Amino acid sequence: MAIEAVKEYFRQYGREKEIREFAESSATVELAAQAVGVIPARIAKTLSFQGETGCILVVTAGDAKVDNVKFKAEFGLKARMLTPEDALAQTGHAVGGVCPFGIKNPEVKTYLDISLKRFDTIFPACGSSNSAIELTCDELYRYSQGLKWVDVCKNWEE
Template identity: 75%
Template sequence: MAIEAVKAYFKALGREQDILEFAVSSATVELAAQAAGVIPARIAKTLSFKREDGCVLLVTAGDSRVDNAKFKTEFGCKARMLTAEEVLAATGHAVGGVCPFAIDNIKVSVFADVSLKRFETVFPACGSSNSAIELHCDELYEYARSEKWVDVCKDWQG
């Protein structure tokens, strides 16, 4: 189970006890916000895109949308999302619980979008459709082993 891998990952970081497991689904931004008791924008959603050499995981604020032109400029390819089966194969996490943690696939590159930086803390999933963890943005960046901060989203500036 993916959440077990994420728990082991965070246990090594001394943070396993910080994983939240909800009695309700957190599989969408709206459901996760309700479960965590925060606004949807503070949910750190992880989106998966195809790339010639593997895939890009983009962690972004819950209220943002990918800007296709910015994405192409940053990554040199069109923003084409993976299928549910491809996401599971690449990350080990099923749609609804996809997160940038406990991923051992060297063909997966993680990037954090600047849309997250307006919040002190955000809530990414933890490998299941009813889990999350509250992290400072710098912690998210570090624990996700992000390659860099990018600016590839729109509709979040207000």
């Protein structure tokens, strides 16, 4: 199970027991927000795209939408999301639980969108469709092994 891989990943930081597992689904931003008890914007959703040489993960705020023009300016290619099968093959996590932790393929590159920076803490999934962990943006950057903060989203500005 992917959540087991994420728990094992967080064990190195002593944080595996902080992963929350819910009785109900948290597979969408809205369901995750209900399960955690926060506004949808504080859910850190992880989107998987086809890069030039493999998978690109972009972690964004729950209320943000990818802006194709910004995405192309940042990455030099059109935003093409992976199929659910390809996302699972690249990350080891099924859609609804995709996260930047415990990634199956070490070639996957992770970026964090600045839409997250307006919150003290956010809640990314942990490899299953009913899990999350509360992290600061700095912790998310560190634990996700993020390459850099990017500005590739729209419709989130306050």
